[in-house]
Amino acid sequence: MKWKGRRESRNIEDRRGRSNTRAVGGIGGFGLVAVLVVGYFLGIDVTPLLQDQGGGQRAPATEMTAADKAAGQFVSVTLADTEDVWAQIFKDQLGRSYTPATLVLFKGATSSPCGGASGASGPFYCPGDNKAYLDTDFFVTLEQQLGAKGDFAAAYVVAHEIAHHVQNELGILSRANEVRAQVSQAESNAISVRIELQADCLAGIWARAAQKKFGSIDRGDLEEAVNAARKIGDDTLQRNAGQYPNPHSFTHGTSEQRSRWFVTGYQSGKLGSCDTFSINQL
Template structure:
């Protein structure tokens, strides 16, 4: 993805200099299993990581060159989402767009939605209208999840911003209310539709920044969508896929809805809640 010259967002809250704890190394297979558990179960698995980790070492207040690069990349991607959604809201929805804040952290941090850690992966908290990202997740994507390429990392940020778009449109609150009145199985099904809609909205963003894409970028995003499908993650964790526990959708569904958004560039095409087939 060509980001040189792209405006970097100022809506970034960098907590990585605050001296948060950094854990010692965990075996690749063990980390993958823990990440998968947290991802498809929707729980904070940081206690499991703490049990497996060696004594913690306090991080210094200085960022490494790699961390600085990750921060600049995140700010540029976020800046692109601001321009895209400002235009889409105006032209397609007839309203204004208020962008979210992206919180960058290292190790663990706190949010109104609970403790945030690299174990739970990136997430959006409607309580403070902020997206949370441990930039070490960029390394986890290719090394542990098989999602290589900078556009795969950009897709992750775009997906969390898409949840903010859903919040701006009042979709998150409606789904939350419906989930509270539903069985666990039905609540999971609603969450799947919510996540697939975010994938589709990420595709809308990707189409709008097509001029920044390099050969292979689109396939990187589609591959990332496949690699973090519930069925794929459960298989990688050594489990038989159980559709009633899915909360994000299958690999095929995630890549299909992302491509639908990319092909159409139309928010209205992202109505997963009205779709008979996901």
């Protein structure tokens, strides 16, 4: 992926290298679920984080390494690409303007309206403040523990979280979450899968548009993103955790589904192709 020397986004909130308030007011709701699920699947010990439910303890400031700085620049350029692409798509396909998201970079732990976050919780989007949260050390986990190598695999992660912001902008996320709050856990999980697969599809749309607009995608980049989508499918994560895949517990979709919906978005480039809510067979 050609990213060095290109425009960086101003919508970056970099909390790395400063003292962080760890889980102010405790980890609640989405944050707690994210920590438990991702920690379980990736084999990360999240006990220290879960024990810190008291009152906003200050964590020591973390040192910014050269790798941290490079990762921050990479994310900033990728975020800028999403801003330009989605502004154009909203104008061309919807006749409306796009309001960019802010992306929070943190290292170790931080807080959000959706609950506390740590490296164990993985990247996530919080509709409470229209911000995506990312510990750039997740890219190391993605490559070394999950086997998803390459800068475009990392770009796919950013694009997927920003796709949740696109869903929020379109009113899809709020409607889906309203329904999820009124149904059983299994039904809620099924809706979550549709949300996540749509985000994968939207990430594919972004990749196609970015290639056309910036010529930034190198040979092999698309395969890196597809491989990343496969590596973080629910069935693959559960198998890697030594568990037998349980479809009723899936919240993001299978490896096959995630990679296929990304490719669907990439091949079509149209928002209408990402309607995961009106079809029976995902």
